[in-house]
Amino acid sequence: MEVFHKVFSNGNAQFKQELDLLGFSYKYEENIMGKIVIFEIAESHPQWHIIKEIASRHNVCISQSIVYSKKEIAEAEWLALACTGHFGYPQPEDDYVPYTYDTSDYCERCGIGGNQKTSFHFRAEPKAKRSHFFQLNWVFDEFFVKPEMKLIFQQNAVSGIFSNALDVVKSAEWFGSGAFRAVIVSRKVADIILEKEWRGIALKPIRLSDASQQVL
Numbered sequence: 001m002e003v004f005h006k007v008f009s010n011g012n013a014q015f016k017q018e019l020d021l022l023g024f025s026y027k028y029e030e031n032i033m034g035k036i037v038i039f040e041i042a043e044s045h046p047q048w049h050i051i052k053e054i055a056s057r058h059n060v061c062i063s064q065s066i067v068y069s070k071k072e073i074a075e076a077e078w079l080a081l082a083c084t085g086h087f088g089y090p091q092p093e094d095d096y097v098p099y100t101y102d103t104s105d106y107c108e109r110c111g112i113g114g115n116q117k118t119s120f121h122f123r124a125e126p127k128a129k130r131s132h133f134f135q136l137n138w139v140f141d142e143f144f145v146k147p148e149m150k151l152i153f154q155q156n157a158v159s160g161i162f163s164n165a166l167d168v169v170k171s172a173e174w175f176g177s178g179a180f181r182a183v184i185v186s187r188k189v190a191d192i193i194l195e196k197e198w199r200g201i202a203l204k205p206i207r208l209s210d211a212s213q214q215v216l
């Protein structure tokens with residue numbers, strides 16, 4: 001696992017000057033958008049800590065991403081799914097929540113709760129031809145696949161999607177604002193995805209930290 005930080009600053013001459021003093025190389029663009037410093041740095045980079053300190057002193061924006069190795073993905077017992085792209089919005093856009101969910105336990109403020117009561121409605125067939133998995137904007141705990149893939153999952157007796165057993169589960173915990181649950185798949189499902197080389201999906205290894213998993 002490697003943590004990367006994407007650093008972006010526009011029009012901050014002092015930040016740029018400090019990077020230059022360090023002898024740190026970065027991408028620089030000067031155009032109608034402004035004077036832009038942009039670069040990505042791994043957390044294992046020897047200068048990460050000083051870069052982090054300078055960036056925070058100058059209120060420079062940093063976003064984080066985690067990249068897992070093939071080995072980590074191949075060895076994990078459980079993995080969380082993440083779509084690599086999103087398309088369109090659930091229909092009807094203005095009130096898809098009461099339309100799609102039984103909202104008796106739903107919190108308007110944080111988006112926790114709600115039980116799906118009907119199919120999701122798309123405006124049109126997804127256009128991304130190269131992707132096998134799709135996700136709507138706003139709905140980060142539902143993944144969509146084509147009927148051919150549903151069939152492959154069924155042929156491989158993947159449970160959880162069409163029954164109540166444990167190959168595909170949602171976390172009990174909710175994440176983010178406009179809250180969503182993590183969608184977690186078993187080693188078996190991950191192997192199907194990897195073997196078929198399905199695109200549009202990222203697999204994130206999960207480590208269980210529940211006390212019942214610990215050997216005393």
Ligand SMILES: [Zn+2]
Nearest residue numbers: 107109110111
């Ligand atoms: Zn709430």
